[in-house]
Amino acid sequence: MSRAFVKEDSGAEVLPERPISPNRNLVTRRGLALIEAEIERLREELATAGGQGDRDGVARASRDLRYWTARRANAEPVDPPAEGDTVTVGMAVTLVDEDDEQRTWRIVGEDEADPKAGRIAWSAPVARTLLGKTVGEEVALPAGTMEIVAIDRESERF
Structure with a gap:
């Protein structure tokens, strides 16, 4: 059999995708800032792993970056109302x-x-x-x- 039709093992760790909640992604302003900080951290981690040829590190950082990017894309920031006495998100x-x-x-x-x-x-x-x-x-x-x-x-x- 020709080697052209044989899939090479990349050696990288195969990771399952992180499950994304089916619920609305209501977030506080603090939560939104945490998501954005995590995306930035993971971008740096991905660049470092790629530069070092760390395939497992690239796989982990890529998977986590996909998760947090999706969470950022569907985030719905919620601010507690300035007035009122009813419990809401953020309180x-x-x-x-x-x-x-x-x-x-x-x-x-x-x-x-x-x-x-x-x-x-x-x-x-x-x-x-x-x-x-x-x-x-x-x-x-x-x-x-x-x-x-x-x-x-x-x-x-x-």
Whole structure:
């Protein structure tokens, strides 16, 4: 058989594409800045890997760059309203439980969610329960019933 018809193995790592959420890509201004910073970082990483002949590095950076470029292309920046007392994306919500234990969550875009840091994705069940609620309302959460005691409209800084 002629070598012209044999596919050569490039030696590069074959990576599956990163799945993109089917939900709307609502993002805070901080989230949008994080996406843009990640795109810039990955462009630099791709250039470095290409310059070093690192095929696996090129494959990883290319795959991740495709993901973040797609996320940037369909990003819908959301700013909390200047007035109003209804929970929306970008706001921080403070709740108190029956034992007077407080918990604060900021509702953010899916890619910037970090539950340990108090940031939950707008599409998460807890966030969906909180969206549209106001101070004084009680909400049933997996940890029990909690009352909304404060809403912070101030946007989080990058």
